[in-house]
Amino acid sequence: MTRTVLAADFGGTHLRAALVSEGGEVLLRREHHTPTEATRESIVADIVHLLANVAQVAEPYPEAACVATAGLIDAAQGKVILAPNIPGFRNLVLTTPISEQLGIPAYIENDASAAALGEFRFGAGRGTRHLLHATIGTGIGGGIVIDGKLYRGAQGLAGEIGHIILDPSGPRCNCGSRGCLEALVSGVAFAERARRLVESGKSPALRELAGDREPTGVDLFNAAKAGDQLCEAEIRNGGHILGLGLGSLVNVLNPDRVTISGGLLAMGEMFLGPMREAMYSLAYGPAAGTLVRLSTLGDDAGLLGAAAVALEYLEAR
């Protein structure tokens, strides 16, 4: 009989839980929206409840559970240090209530790190030894697999690739620094690029698309697709900067492969073309041949990543 684990992916919009087989098959799934009004206690109760809900119909009973969530995670302590997008979700031990309630070992991992192990084990990173995974969405996250194992670093913070500096005089990042990759290329950064374009009065098309709203990154992309050259130039420049960031990381880490996921990939070749070009031209020597592959796990990257983390812990025991 195949081994199974419980996996949860807890983010700003959704809470997903699933029973996942050793081979990465989702055998059972529950999900609901993240409540907008929640206390620390209600969030924990919610996660435990949804996992218990899946566990009680699982046959055989799962051997471990893991929750993937955004933010700074102390995996060794099973603790969320800080989750910027989830109010109240800080300095919170999450693993103890889960393991007490369900009677199995419980773990927690940063969602981008979990996604990296998910891609490595079940997705676009299969067959590699050293993998860099980047999630390019509202923000930028990253995860690193080294020698086939998730690499967490000294305090579990490894892979914060959104906060490498690409332009010291660039726009201010949420982290307080200037010109972080995330402040230059991300959903948030493209919305800011769109806002500046509208403000400059140079893109009537974008202004019309946005109407009374603040323009978004999606507006920017739609205006570019409709032929607005300034909007297209912003997206191409974003792709170029992302490629310089990934190329820098390839020079540091020399991974076998780079996998990427996230909402911004929907911008397609207008974004990905300049990204690849910049990355390949920067990467050093034989590393210039490092493959970039799009995620094959899509929305389930966090969930299957959490499962991969739980399985890795079980195998290491």
Added chain:
Amino acid sequence: MTRTVLAADFGGTHLRAALVSEGGEVLLRREHHTPTEATRESIVADIVHLLANVAQVAEPYPEAACVATAGLIDAAQGKVILAPNIPGFRNLVLTTPISEQLGIPAYIENDASAAALGEFRFGAGRGTRHLLHATIGTGIGGGIVIDGKLYRGAQGLAGEIGHIILDPSGPRCNCGSRGCLEALVSGVAFAERARRLVESGKSPALRELAGDREPTGVDLFNAAKAGDQLCEAEIRNGGHILGLGLGSLVNVLNPDRVTISGGLLAMGEMFLGPMREAMYSLAYGPAAGTLVRLSTLGDDAGLLGAAAVALEYLEAR
């Protein structure tokens, strides 16, 4: 009786060879200048000869040999792929002639990677688990130790931290890209900053120091020490940019410690102060507490690094 290994450090100016104990003691040492006129064959013969010279008086006979050298190294094949500063030193298998001549296993490693393992084992990185080492000299090199072992990456190129982009519209780097860390902060980059200052006519002090020569990074530092504020601003800016680079790497790697070595450290607090400040302000969450320590191995970092690499191979057998 303690285990010993042969170590060599081959660079643009010196060839050093030594017998080193398991504990990092240099028991015997030979060195000479790198010949300016040399063929592939004469370089190999030179290295083999110097190592043999040390080995023949070693008692007991060393168990392995390792050569650290600048450039792109294929450690698995024992091959120098490309050494930019040493003409003719490319696509050259170095380990076979050494092991045939000396009758012991021979290895080769990039000098900055070797230095990282040297600091980890014998120097300022002792007691860590994950270490980033940066050498800040004529160029910038780096090495990464993960879980107590030298991390080489997919093709042995990991740690090329001189080629992360800090300013996409910055000065052209030798590698062809723009605004690499090495093009902004290194001996070469400071010489270029000095050249531009003299050209601008804004620093008579620097022009006078350089006389008929092209100004160097040392001239820039001397002018700054003598009170030239523009020269001091260049050095402080260089330290700041280096700090942003190291802080970026801390966010990606989350090492226990960062060790630094190289000629530019002689610039002292004028350079290191802004470096620390930028690095600590960028590093994320608990990683902001990552210690930076100056190398304790100095000029012997490459040599002791080569010894550490040889010892690591012996222990893994």
